[in-house]
Amino acid sequence: MAEELHFGRAAARLGMAQPPLSQSIKRLEERLGFPLFERTQRAVRLTAAGRVFLEEARRTIAQSEDAVRLARRAASDDLAQISIAFVSAALYRLLPQAIRAFHEIWPDTTIRLDERPTEAQLAGLAGGDIDLGFFHPPIKTVDGLAVELIHRDKLIVAVPSHHPLAALNFCRLADLAGHDFIMFPHQQGPTLHGKITNACRAAGFVPNIVQEARQMHTILSLVAAGLGVSLVPTGATTMRIAGVAFIPLVDTPADIAWEMAIGWQPRGARKALRNFLEVVRTVGQKLKSEM
Numbered sequence: 001m002a003e004e005l006h007f008g009r010a011a012a013r014l015g016m017a018q019p020p021l022s023q024s025i026k027r028l029e030e031r032l033g034f035p036l037f038e039r040t041q042r043a044v045r046l047t048a049a050g051r052v053f054l055e056e057a058r059r060t061i062a063q064s065e066d067a068v069r070l071a072r073r074a075a076s077d078d079l080a081q082i083s084i085a086f087v088s089a090a091l092y093r094l095l096p097q098a099i100r101a102f103h104e105i106w107p108d109t110t111i112r113l114d115e116r117p118t119e120a121q122l123a124g125l126a127g128g129d130i131d132l133g134f135f136h137p138p139i140k141t142v143d144g145l146a147v148e149l150i151h152r153d154k155l156i157v158a159v160p161s162h163h164p165l166a167a168l169n170f171c172r173l174a175d176l177a178g179h180d181f182i183m184f185p186h187q188q189g190p191t192l193h194g195k196i197t198n199a200c201r202a203a204g205f206v207p208n209i210v211q212e213a214r215q216m217h218t219i220l221s222l223v224a225a226g227l228g229v230s231l232v233p234t235g236a237t238t239m240r241i242a243g244v245a246f247i248p249l250v251d252t253p254a255d256i257a258w259e260m261a262i263g264w265q266p267r268g269a270r271k272a273l274r275n276f277l278e279v280v281r282t283v284g285q286k287l288k289s290e291m
Contacts, residue, residue, distance in 0.1 A: 032053075034047075035050070036049065082111050082272050082276055083112045083129065083131045084111060084113055084133070084134070085113075085120070086113065087115070087116075088115060088216060089216060090134035090260060092236055094287065097283045097287075098276070098280045099111055105275075106272070109272050118139060122135075122139065122140070126145070128265070131273045132262060134261075135263065136189055137261040145263050145265060146266045148261060148262050150260055150284040151259070153233035155233060155249055155258060156233075156234050157176065158219075158230045158236070158244050158245070159229045159247060160226045160229075160245070161224075161243050165245075165247060166245035166247070169248075172249070172251045174205070176203075179208075180209075180211075180227065181209045181210065181229060182222045182228040183196070184213065188214055192258065192259075196256060199253050203251075211228060216232060217241070220236065224242065225243075232258075
């Protein structure tokens with residue numbers, strides 16, 4: 001009734017006759033001790049008290065639906081399934097190692113994987129259709145979402161295997177001056193992109209970005225084709241693309257790293273998810289000690 005503001009339409013929407021609806025509203029108002037509607041021959045309007053009551057009722061309904069959703073998630077522990085979304089960089093070392101270590105302890109737990117960009121992950125976490133996300137920080141604040149930085153990967157230089165720099169045991173940022181660059185788009189990671197560009201400027205040059213690519217496999221393939229050099233996370237060396245040489249970078253500023261974070265909803269988190277989080281933290285610490 002509060003949404004229709006018309007007794008006839010409200011009764012039809014509820015699948016009942018108008019007189020019983022009017023009587024029910026009258027009894028509710030008597031029980032509350034104040035009117036919810038102003039009734040005239042021309043229109044029906046909510047009173048000030050009615051508007052407040054409507055908003056609180058909607059909030060109560062939403063909370064009850066949320067309670068049911070959380071209870072169902074808790075009850076599904078016996079199903080032992082975790083839904084994980086990730087950006088491609090999580091596949092270099094962190095996520096595969098975490099899954100392998102987790103299944104050594106809990107082999108019967110099913111893990112469902114879904115590659116998604118960060119924004120789609122945040123929507124999935126808010127809507128409850130995924131349990132855990134792996135993405136690059138920083139992200140916008142999301143109510144109820146826990147975010148934890150889980151891994152920082154140093155940057156190294158990727159060059160074509162026939163490139164003059166490929167013969168070096170290490171290099172400095174200044175050694176990359178005058179070479180064409182292949183990078184991820186600025187909008188994909190504006191914070192890291194900006195830090196890399198500023199570090200290059202501090203080293204005396206502005207990177208000449210000739211190609212952009214979102215996927216690391218594509219970036220390395222473009223390097224292998226001889227189109228330029230790139231700064232990539234150390235974990236990218238596991239991809240072993242023919243025609244690419246990796247060179248340690250010795251003067252990378254301390255605040256520049258390829259960061260990976262995890263996000264989840266702590267409320268109603270199932271035991272399987274909590275167990276997986278502990279494994280991810282352990283793997284993250286192991287990777288940190290190897291750097």
